[in-house]
Amino acid sequence: MSVTRVLVANRGEIAVRIIKACRSLGIETVTAVSEADRGSLAAKLADRSICIGPPRSTDSYLKVESLVAAAVGTGCDALHPGYGFLAERADLARACADHNITFVGPTAENIKKMGDKLEARRIATAAGVPTVPGSDHAKNPHEAGALAEEIGYPVLLKASAGGGGRGIKLIWNGSEIETTFRTAAAEARAAFGDDTLYMERYVGNARHIEIQVLGDLHGNVVHLGERDCSLQRRHQKIIEEAPAYALSPAVRAKIGEAAATLARSIGYRNAGTIEFIYDNDTEEFFFLEMNTRIQVEHPITEMITGIDIVAQQLLIAGGQALPFKQADIAFSGHAIECRINAESPQHGFRPCPGLITHWEAPEGNGVRLDTHCFPGYVVPPYYDSLLGKLIVHGADRHQAAARTENALAAFRVEGIDTGIPFLHTVITDPEYLRGNVNTRWLEKKLEQYAAAINA
Amino acid sequence: MELSEEDVLHILKLIDESKFDYFQLEVGDLKISVSKGEPIPLTSAPSSVSPAPAARPAAPVEPPKPAAAAPVMQKEAPKVEAKAAAEGLVPVKAPLLGTFYMAPEPGAPPFVQVGSAVTEDTTVGLIEVMKVFNSVRAAVKGTVVEVVAQNGQFVEYGQTLYLVKP
Numbered sequence: 001m002s003v004t005r006v007l008v009a010n011r012g013e014i015a016v017r018i019i020k021a022c023r024s025l026g027i028e029t030v031t032a033v034s035e036a037d038r039g040s041l042a043a044k045l046a047d048r049s050i051c052i053g054p055p056r057s058t059d060s061y062l063k064v065e066s067l068v069a070a071a072v073g074t075g076c077d078a079l080h081p082g083y084g085f086l087a088e089r090a091d092l093a094r095a096c097a098d099h100n101i102t103f104v105g106p107t108a109e110n111i112k113k114m115g116d117k118l119e120a121r122r123i124a125t126a127a128g129v130p131t132v133p134g135s136d137h138a139k140n141p142h143e144a145g146a147l148a149e150e151i152g153y154p155v156l157l158k159a160s161a162g163g164g165g166r167g168i169k170l171i172w173n174g175s176e177i178e179t180t181f182r183t184a185a186a187e188a189r190a191a192f193g194d195d196t197l198y199m200e201r202y203v204g205n206a207r208h209i210e211i212q213v214l215g216d217l218h219g220n221v222v223h224l225g226e227r228d229c230s231l232q233r234r235h236q237k238i239i240e241e242a243p244a245y246a247l248s249p250a251v252r253a254k255i256g257e258a259a260a261t262l263a264r265s266i267g268y269r270n271a272g273t274i275e276f277i278y279d280n281d282t283e284e285f286f287f288l289e290m291n292t293r294i295q296v297e298h299p300i301t302e303m304i305t306g307i308d309i310v311a312q313q314l315l316i317a318g319g320q321a322l323p324f325k326q327a328d329i330a331f332s333g334h335a336i337e338c339r340i341n342a343e344s345p346q347h348g349f350r351p352c353p354g355l356i357t358h359w360e361a362p363e364g365n366g367v368r369l370d371t372h373c374f375p376g377y378v379v380p381p382y383y384d385s386l387l388g389k390l391i392v393h394g395a396d397r398h399q400a401a402a403r404t405e406n407a408l409a410a411f412r413v414e415g416i417d418t419g420i421p422f423l424h425t426v427i428t429d430p431e432y433l434r435g436n437v438n439t440r441w442l443e444k445k446l447e448q449y450a451a452a453i454n455a
Numbered sequence: 456m457e458l459s460e461e462d463v464l465h466i467l468k469l470i471d472e473s474k475f476d477y478f479q480l481e482v483g484d485l486k487i488s489v490s491k492g493e494p495i496p497l498t499s500a501p502s503s504v505s506p507a508p509a510a511r512p513a514a515p516v517e518p519p520k521p522a523a524a525a526p527v528m529q530k531e532a533p534k535v536e537a538k539a540a541a542e543g544l545v546p547v548k549a550p551l552l553g554t555f556y557m558a559p560e561p562g563a564p565p566f567v568q569v570g571s572a573v574t575e576d577t578t579v580g581l582i583e584v585m586k587v588f589n590s591v592r593a594a595v596k597g598t599v600v601e602v603v604a605q606n607g608q609f610v611e612y613g614q615t616l617y618l619v620k621p
Contacts, residue, residue, distance in 0.1 A: 035612065035613060050552065050611050051552065051611040051612040051613055051614075052552050052611070052612055053551065053552065053612045054612070060612075065584050065585040065587070066551065066552050066553075066584065066612075068585060069552060069553050069554075069584045069585055070552055070611075073552070073553070073554065073609035074609070095585075
């Protein structure tokens with residue numbers, strides 16, 4: 001079951017990242033490309049590329065059978081799904097197993113269990129990990145009212161079939177319950193075909209904290225510390241940091257242990273991330289969900305631990321035991337990641353595909369850029385707008401932020417618009433530098449930014 | 456290691472007298488490639504990379520297939536396409552990735568061969584993905600002038616299977 005040739009079942013910067021990790025381990029790579037990605041950097045770097053279909057991802061990167069056939073047909077013994085696309089689809093993990101292809105990720109069972117929001121909540125409770133106070137099911141406005149009194153206002157009414165921030169209603173007091181419940185149920189029925197609602201306490205002053213875990217095939221599970229991903233725009237992370245600087249040492253220790261315990265309780269394998277909501281006011285943390293894949297923001301954890309997480313994924317998939325124990329994992333300094341998207345901040349952040357005529361990446365101490373872009377690259381309109389990730393390490397948060405500011409200032413991209421100007425205003429904001437932020441802070445900042453542009 | 460002109464001439468003579476069409480010698484930084492036929496294609500991969508992997512034999516669950524070489528599509532495609540364009544031929548391309556079969560079942564006559572007349576709806580082959588066989592239509596009216604892909608070959612999306620003279 002050793003891994004000798006990997007099919008990279010993804011595109012963009014993560015495909016490049018996987019190819020580089022494979023190369024560092026002497027593993028051959030075949031990268032799957034859609035017709036639009038034939039000339040991609042991943043296709044150039046891989047030992048071979050194979051075209052799996054037309055540009056539309058439903059006809060290429062989202063086709064389980066094409067990817068498995070590509071792996072078998074090119075003699076790969078493993079498949080890395082990256083993130084997005086099919087990364088959290090249990091049927092891909094299962095199809096790989098059926099064809100003797102090692103899936104570089106968790107088991108199909110792991111994915112299935114954690115993919116169901118209510119099931120994941122039950123697993124967390126069983127493992128003794130706190131979940132947001134709330135209910136599994138609020139059946140009618142009357143029941144919802146009673147639950148809300150029990151939980152304490154304000155509360156969130158959520159559609160069980162929703163996700164990614166959709167199907168969520170905020171209720172401030174009892175007078176709103178009746179109307180909001182009926183509206184939410186009707187909307188959920190229309191949008192998701194399922195009007196099951198559940199209720200959660202609303203944490204107004206919250207941070208998004210997540211823990212990176214690694215589990216091998218021999219039952220060893222470790223965590224690699226936390227990341228603070230509170231700066232989000234429409235539930236998309238924009239700037240991430242490691243470690244989570246707002247937590248006290250006691251809370252840090254507790255949240256890391258909770259994540260490892262949860263992963264251990266389901267026999268979790270490979271890399272995964274457990275997301276928590278952290279209440280700035282009460283210092284409580286609650287389990288939100290688990291992402292059963294490598295994440296976009298994994299490099300900030302690599303920068304402070306010195307561990308190559310993608311390489312570990314490949315080694316774990318190949319059957320090797322983790323080369324470190326929890327006590328061996330040391331944290332050094334602070335890392336910040338900025339997501340560089342092809343978007344136009346001056347036009348409401350609309351996506352901005354097209355030809356990159358000039359691409360001058362920043363360099364310097366502690367600066368790392370994970371990207372698939374180069375001068376002359378045409379950003380195709382079919383996929384997400386991520387151009388790359390600027391990852392900066394410093395001895396402390398202050399130094400990391402200062403280096404990030406310099407790197408953003410030196411980053412020159414022409415031909416298309418990018419989010420760099422907006423990122424620069426965030427990274428130099430006094431409130432941001434004081435660390436005085438929560439999950440709603442960036443939205444407020446965006447309004448100010450838009451107002452300043454229109455003024 | 457240094458090679459004199461005399462050494463090179465000697466090597467060329469040995470190759471010329473041998474049955475081999477192609478010879479490549481690499482000693483340290485020194486690299487000699489000799490071919491009796493067409494010019495040797497330059498590999499597009501960076502020199503630090505291991506050679507492009509050839510296909511492993513298919514997984515044991517698959518039916519036995521002719522030992523088709525790995526398709527190195529990126530390098531062959533321009534040649535076939537250039538020929539098609541120059542001679543006014545229309546390529547019939549693989550509508551999906553998978554294993555290409557020229558006949559409905561092993562031992563049966565092929566769907567088409569050189570000289571066969573085809574219309575838009577003529578089935579010219581099958582492509583198997585995960586045990587599901589998909590028929591390939593010609594999508595052009597004319598005569599098959601070249602069979603480009605091999606039976607049992609693993610083809611990628613958009614790979615040229617046949618050339619048809621409309």
